[in-house]
């Protein structure tokens with residue numbers, strides 16, 4: 001709802017990728033149908049037959065990396081049993097206009113925690129900092145290992161509603177021979193913005209989120225029509241990171257986490273910043289879990305690809321983590337129009353998230 005409680009209905013343009021837009025429609029009638037709640041997530045600590053639970057290491061492909069060690073691991077990385085991309089691409093069907101790129105790459109699973117059903121906000125911050133360190137180290141290794149790798153995507157599906165097929169908490173890393181389309185669009189658009197205004201659009205959006213204040217007066221009567229308050233999109237703020245509710249959020253509870261200082265590449269993160277990212281992440285996830293109630297989500301990292309083609313995107317692109325809670329299923333309208341429908345105004349959602357009281 002907007003401030004005077006009239007339903008909001010507007011198409012919001014994504015400031016970073018203007019070809020993408022979202023229909024914010026808060027009237028109940030527009031609510032996408034959701035017949036039943038998503039299947040509940042598994043909250044058990046240990047499951048005897050789970051391949052990712054400690055003691056069952058023999059049930060998974062070999063360990064790639066274990067932290068701190070293989071016997072007493074807190075985080076463990078293995079090959080994916082059913083990789084979407086692999087060392088031996090199965091191609092050869094390209095013909096005429098039907099061109100293809102070999103499905104070369106690597107697909108790995110990071111078992112985030114030895115505890116089976118633990119949620120991110122239940123993990124301690126030191127553990128989360130360790131997990132981000134594992135993402136960073138493995139991404140760097142994969143880029144260094146093969147020049148055909150154009151992008152290394154780190155992501156997490158949590159809960160059946162987010163497509164997680166194994167209940168044990170885990171993340172995934174996919175090293176790809178192409179740069180994902182959505183990231184490519186962000187890179188090109190932010191480069192264009194930088195060339196035009198000499199400013200990183202992400203930095204400008206952070207500045208706006210932190211300091212923007214405006215009063216809109218009625219043109220005829222001169223009365224105040226609307227006040228936009230300071231920080232209305234800020235969900236959480238740390239020393240080095242900020243969690244923001246995007247103005248054109250595709251998902252009702254979507255939140256992005258960005259470093260406050262400009263940096264295009266997640267791989268540059270310092271240990272001190274990593275600790276703060278862990279804190280901002282834990283607190284943001286705790287807010288989402290409280291508001292949504294057992295939040296199920298996808299998150300992924302968008303960072304500068306290690307590719308010559310994007311070398312001049314450094315000044316204009318700002319790495320970020322996108323968290324997309326899954327509370328509804330895309331409908332035919334969304335698939336057919338490419339227009340996401342968001343039924344909660346991002347301003348409202350941000351306020352609800354901020355109002356959750358957390359332990360310090």
Ligand SMILES: [Zn+2]
Pocket residue numbers: 046047050051052053115116117167168169
């Ligand atoms: Zn398990």
Ligand SMILES: [Zn+2]
Pocket residue numbers: 200201202203204261262263316317318
């Ligand atoms: Zn920036």
Ligand SMILES: [Zn+2]
Pocket residue numbers: 183186302320322
């Ligand atoms: Zn992104």
